[in-house]
Amino acid sequence: MLVMSRGDDFGAIRFGGTLRPSQVASSTIIRRKLDEGERRLLVVAPPGSGKTVLGLYVWTDLVRKPALVLSPNSAIQSQWVARAEELFELDGRESELSTTGKEPGILTSLTYQSVTMPQPRDEGLDPEAMELWVNDLIDKSEAEDEEQARAWILDLRDSNDEVFNERRSFYRKKVRDDLVAHGNALFVLHSSAKATLSALKDAGVGLIILDECHHLLHHWGKVLDEVRTFLGDPIVLGLTATPPDPTDVDEEDYARYTDFFGEVDYEVPVPALVRDANLAPYQDLAYFVRPSEPEIEYIAGVADGFSELLVDLAKGPGPDAEKNRLPGLDDWLVDVLGSRRLPTGVASSWDAFERRDGALADHGRLYLLRQGRSMPPEVPDPGPALLASPLSETMLMVPLIDRYIRHGLMRSESKADHALAEKAKKQLMLYGIQVTQTGTRPCAAPVTRVLAYSEGKRIALKHILETEMQTLGDGIRAVIVTDFERTSSTALVENVLDDEAGGAIAVFRELLTSEAVDRLDPILMTGSTVLVDDDLVPRLLPRMKAWVDQEQLVVRFEDQVLDGYHRIRGIGKDWVPRNYTRMLTELFQEGVTKCIVGTRGLLGEGWDASRINVLVDLTTVTT
Incomplete structure (x- = not known):
């Protein structure tokens, strides 16, 4: 039987509503598990089902001891205190x-980062990092011995x-992660x-x-197991x-997660929430759009640069180049295959060369x-199977x-060769190929x-918002989610996308060009400021001050007048995301x-706004 402190410490603290x-x-399952001596509990429940209230109820009415709440971002962090109050x-x-964290109380709500942040510098890990680097080179056959x-x-x-230095930092981090594990x-x-x-x-x-405990698969999960022990094994x-799917995550991470929590103690069924009118049924709709003509032309012509890259690399530095340039x-x-020379040394035979870098041996020939x-002399011709392989130019050359x-x-x-390397790496990124220190990997391509x-x-x-306004009338509450406040998307696609294309600011400005949508009085929540439709400012600013x-x-x-809208910036120690997100959410x-426009960082996971009836996802997830 669990002994709970129900005396003077918590007095009359309790839940004041109806579950x-x-x-x-x-909570019935949790109470029974606690009475049986369980100290680690896991509840799975859909968004909007009241997980925050449930957690606070366990704190005030069941455990009745000082509690620590950990969340993945500051917006969720503030919601716990707001719901308690x-x-x-x-x-x-x-x-x-x-x-x-400096002044914990009977309920302390923090972010995971605040209790798991690693040391900023890892120089003391260099011997172990070097050993790991050496072993990695040997394991990948890039070196035959230490x-x-x-x-x-x-x-x-x-x-x-x-x-x-980049590679050393990489192996320092691996050593640090190993220490944590x-x-x-x-x-x-x-x-x-x-x-x-x-x-x-x-x-x-x-x-x-x-x-949002599904985040405990990586660094946070490794640290928090020890944190629990350090704090005296609290409940x-x-x-x-969204519990992790074992088929989508690292096996070791999933094992650590399940060892920490055990089996799910209770899973809230979605149909029951809908039946009880605590969760609204929803419908996913897809709106297909056609790229603009400049965008289509860019997509159609993006492959031409690959051929130009091959020409640049093949022609070499020229007769007037400095002597230390690479051919x-x-x-x-021809030189590498003929000499069998690799960064780790000369291979003793062609077979050894082929074992250490088969792709270079085969694709090079x-x-x-x-x-x-x-x-080159002593380099065998490709065999019939290799000659018959259906390699495209890209597959062959990468x-x-x-x-x-x-x-x-x-x-x-x-240095000229270093510059050429950077130029080639940037060109490859146009095709979704990133050259790292250990090889290539897929990356976001400009076409994407x-x-x-x-x-x-x-x-x-x-058009979507105008249509929804006709259906929902004055009751509409629309949220537009983007990836970022601003994007650097034009860096690789200059003269194709507008400046700030895809960012929340560009979306906000676009909304103001519609007379109908402008009546929604849209605002944009950014990381530090609020952009407000000019019609709304006289009503919004006094409410914010109040x-x-x-x-x-x-x-x-501070209120700055811009072209058709205002930028309102808060100044003071309390102008932080957890406060202004809660304020603007309540006003919404x-x-x-x-209508609120914002990024997935602010309006994504864990953000709580029960009146939403239109959600438009403009993030890359939907592309």
Whole structure:
């Protein structure tokens, strides 16, 4: 039987409302599990089902001990305290609700980052990082033994210290992650995280609520297992709407997650929530748009640059170039294949060369044949199977360009070769291929960006909102979600996409061009400011000032008039995302504004606004 402290510590603190049927069912299971001595609980419930109230009810009415709530972002962090103040009887102890780790209270709501932040510098991990780097080179057959691997690393340091430092940082992080995974998590934490944990321990935390706990698959999960032990093994309640799928995540991470929580203790059924009118049924709709003519032309012509890249790499530096320049791709391949030279040293035989880098051996010979070049001495001709392989030009050339960049240009003593390597890497990124320090991997291609941030999407958005306004009338509450406040999408697609295409600011400006949509009085929530439709400012700004005064926050507002809208910026120590997100959400709920534009970082996971009836997703997920 669990012994709970129900005496003077918590007095008359309790839930002041009525639980929903799903919350009654969940809390009944939790109460029984606690009585049976369970200390780690996991509840799965869909968005909007009342997970926050459930967690707070467990705190006030079941466990009744100081609680720590951890959330993935500051918007969710503030919602926990707001719900506690709004719906719970706190017996005059509202001042003991905290959102800072420096002064924990009876309920302390923080972000995961605040208690898991690692040390900023890892110089002390260099010996282990170097050993890991050496072993990695040997495992990937880029070196035959430790001596070759260390020679490869030292040569990289001497020829290109920027790349060397990047790789060293990578292996430092791997060492740090390994320390965390094997019980040394607190050792690698930042001093501020350690101070927060010490303060929480002194506060006597008896309950940890992990909101959106599916995030505990990686670094946060590795650290929090030790945090739980450090805090004296308090009760842990995990809440999530999206438990991890074992087929989509790393096996080791999933095993750690399930070991931490065990089986799901209760899963709230969606049909029951809809039946009880606590969750609205919804319908997914897709709106297909056609790219603009400039966008279509760009997509159609994007392949031409690959041929130009091959010409640039093959022709070499020319007769007037400095002597330490690398030869062109064709001559470099002849030299590498003929000498069997790899960054880790010369292979003892062709078979050894082929074992260490089969792609270079096979693709290099095929390329030379297609170029009409003879095989270097002692290099065998490709066999029938290799000759019959249906390799496109791109499939053939990408491994060769990758090796030419990493093994040749980037290791050259010539700064001009380094510049050519960067040029080639940028060109490959146009085709969705990124050259890293260890090889190639897929990346976002500009064609994908053009489709994701097409001008047609913004035009369609106005039509969608105009249609919904006709259906919903004054009750409409629309939310537009984008990837970012501003995008740098034009960096790789200049003269194709508008400046800031796809960003929240561009979407907001587009809405103001529609006379009908303008009547929604749209606002844009950014990371630090609020953009407001000019018609709304006389009504919104006084409400914002009144809200700040009511919450006793230290904030003053600056109002800047722009072209058709205003930029309102808050100044003061309390102008932080968790406060202004809550303020604007409440004003949206009331209908002061009927349309919010924002990023998925602010309006995504865990953001709570029950009046939404139109959601338009403009993120790349929908492309």
